[in-house]
Amino acid sequence: MRVVLRHAWLQKHPSPRSARGDFHWYPEDGDAAERAALAARAGQGGDVLWKIEPGRVTWAASFAEVAPADGRSYVGLAVTTAEGDAPASALLGAITPLRAAPWSEQLADESAATGFP
Numbered sequence: 001m002r003v004v005l006r007h008a009w010l011q012k013h014p015s016p017r018s019a020r021g022d023f024h025w026y027p028e029d030g031d032a033a034e035r036a037a038l039a040a041r042a043g044q045g046g047d048v049l050w051k052i053e054p055g056r057v058t059w060a061a062s063f064a065e066v067a068p069a070d071g072r073s074y075v076g077l078a079v080t081t082a083e084g085d086a087p088a089s090a091l092l093g094a095i096t097p098l099r100a101a102p103w104s105e106q107l108a109d110e111s112a113a114t115g116f117p
Helices: 032-040 088-094
Strands: 002-011 024-026 048-053 056-066 073-083 109-113
Touching (some): 032 048, 032 056
Antiparallel strands (some): 002 024, 002 073, 002 109, 048 056
């Protein structure tokens, strides 16, 4: 069984989507409601957030950074979502947590074998 992993970052650091230092999600496309819910729970940085639902598991880590463009502190998110027709345990097992930091030359999508038939 294959699981699709999608990564996303909420940040003010530059990414291929924005070099201006505005607060943005990279990549831009994604579940807007889920992203808003995660952002609302981001805390002060250093928090880990989970959402488990049938066929989908989302893991996120918040991080505190200083934006290079304006020198102001902000809290961002590094998010991985695993999707597939597999039990939640297999989806969880497919996730390798992202470093709790802004995007930096990392892949946004990949796939992984779950080991679950």
